[in-house]
Amino acid sequence: MTDSLSHTVISGTGVFTPPNVITNEELVGAFNAFADDFNHKNSDAIARGDVSALQKSTCDFIEKASGIKQRYVMIKEGILDTHRMMPIIPRRADTELSITAEMGIAAAREALDRAGKKPEEIDLVIYGASTSERPWPAVAVEIQAALGCTGYAFDMTVACSTATFALSTAMDALMSGTATCALVVNPEYTSPQINFRDRDSHFIFGDVATACILEKEETATGKHVFRVLDRRLQTHFSNNIRTNSSFLTKAEPDITFQRFYEQDQYFIQQGRKVFKELLPLICNLVDNQLAGAKIDIRDIRRMWLHQANINMNLFVARHLLGRDAQFDEAPIVLDQYANTASAGSIIAFHKYHDDLASGDKGIICSFGAGYSIGSLIVEKV
Numbered sequence: 278m279t280d281s282l283s284h285t286v287i288s289g290t291g292v293f294t295p296p297n298v299i300t301n302e303e304l305v306g307a308f309n310a311f312a313d314d315f316n317h318k319n320s321d322a323i324a325r326g327d328v329s330a331l332q333k334s335t336c337d338f339i340e341k342a343s344g345i346k347q348r349y350v351m352i353k354e355g356i357l358d359t360h361r362m363m364p365i366i367p368r369r370a371d372t373e374l375s376i377t378a379e380m381g382i383a384a385a386r387e388a389l390d391r392a393g394k395k396p397e398e399i400d401l402v403i404y405g406a407s408t409s410e411r412p413w414p415a416v417a418v419e420i421q422a423a424l425g426c427t428g429y430a431f432d433m434t435v436a437c438s439t440a441t442f443a444l445s446t447a448m449d450a451l452m453s454g455t456a457t458c459a460l461v462v463n464p465e466y467t468s469p470q471i472n473f474r475d476r477d478s479h480f481i482f483g484d485v486a487t488a489c490i491l492e493k494e495e496t497a498t499g500k501h502v503f504r505v506l507d508r509r510l511q512t513h514f515s516n517n518i519r520t521n522s523s524f525l526t527k528a529e530p531d532i533t534f535q536r537f538y539e540q541d542q543y544f545i546q547q548g549r550k551v552f553k554e555l556l557p558l559i560c561n562l563v564d565n566q567l568a569g570a571k572i573d574i575r576d577i578r579r580m581w582l583h584q585a586n587i588n589m590n591l592f593v594a595r596h597l598l599g600r601d602a603q604f605d606e607a608p609i610v611l612d613q614y615a616n617t618a619s620a621g622s623i624i625a626f627h628k629y630h631d632d633l634a635s636g637d638k639g640i641i642c643s644f645g646a647g648y649s650i651g652s653l654i655v656e657k658v
């Protein structure tokens with residue numbers, strides 16, 4: 278799907294970075310203490326061959342395989358406790374602001390400020406994240422009320438591509454006239470979904486919230502405004518990144534907490550298959566997008582790519598450029614933030630766009646579960 282959108286712009290962006298850091302060293306230390314304890318408690322069964330011993334996690338593997346050095350989390354307490362290994366998240370009263378609304382609002386305030394907009398000028402709020410705090414009432418409506426925005430609000434998800442799909446959805450509203458100024462927030466509260474007892478995936482995710490303001494070019498007064506020249510969205514069904522967590526789970530005949538935790542964990546991934554199947558789809562989509570928009574890759578000043586795995590980013594950038602990319606051409610934030618689901622490309626865009634000059638072009642591209650790919654070609658006004 279593509280169209281001409283020269284009149285819609287991203288006029289402000291914001292990032293909320295949670296207060297707590299967990300380094301690879303801390304995470305691996307906790308995992309290995311848990312593994313030692315498990316292996317000790319199950320030593321007889323392991324010796325008999327009835328139970329498999331847990332293998333150690335290593336910082337070297339994590340950094341080499343993913344590029345991740347640390348991650349931010351909203352609540353650190355409980356995650357490194359080998360008897361728990363999940364955050365302790367106190368339940369908030371219905372009258373209190375929800376935790377993901379709080380994250381989204383912090384990012385939104387920065388985006389509003391940078392766009393020079395007041396909350397009451399926003400008449401569409403989209404909360405787009407790979408997970409939702411609850412099905413209803415929509416957290417977007419809570420954010421709309423808390424900020425004092427007008428119009429309407431809704432939640433949406435397209436997994437790791439939610440942010441770019443939400444930007445596209447906001448553009449549709451601006452072009453059709455159902456909104457005049459939109460706020461897209463992406464509170465990616467990923468740490469509660471992680472199985473910190475799973476060596477293959479305990480290191481992957483981090484928490485963050487991002488926000489973007491979208492409006493028509495003629496109303497934009499922000500200092501760093503980006504016109505959207507082209508957008509492409511694509512989905513392709515795959516089970517290689519999946520969750521089986523559902524409101525249906527609790528009604529299954531043989532459900533136990535143990536089974537839910539150990540087998541139906543929230544995030545299940547075949548990482549190698551994801552590499553193999555998703556990378557060609559991404560490369561093909563962006564190649565076609567550039568050709569369709571008649572833009573030469575040499576005219577792309579910067580690529581703000583999805584931030585799941587450094588090797589994927591290096592591969593995509595190398596394919597598009599025909600050589601290795603400099604950091605400046607395809608900045609990496611996943612070393613500090615880890616995989617922040619749909620927010621990763623927006624963090625990169627937010628942190629690395631102020632230096633661009635008028636007329637400079639770039640690509641914001643997300644990819645992940647679904648599979649889903651969302652790609653926007655933008656140009657600094």
Ligand SMILES: CC(C)(COP(=O)(O)OP(=O)(O)OC[C@H]1O[C@@H](n2cnc3c(N)ncnc32)[C@H](O)[C@@H]1OP(=O)(O)O)[C@@H](O)C(=O)NCCC(=O)NCCS
Binds near residue numbers: 476552585586645
């Ligand atoms: C998850 C990911 C980092 C794993 O990297 P990988 O290079 O594919 O690693 P593999 O899963 O093939 O594992 C390689 C070896 O390391 C081992 N290993 C796995 N986790 C480990 C850990 N934490 N510490 C040490 N070794 C580990 C594996 O057991 C395997 O051992 P083996 O060769 O003896 O079987 C990588 O596949 C990935 O990021 N894929 C894409 C993910 C993605 O983009 N998802 C989108 C979501 S938004």
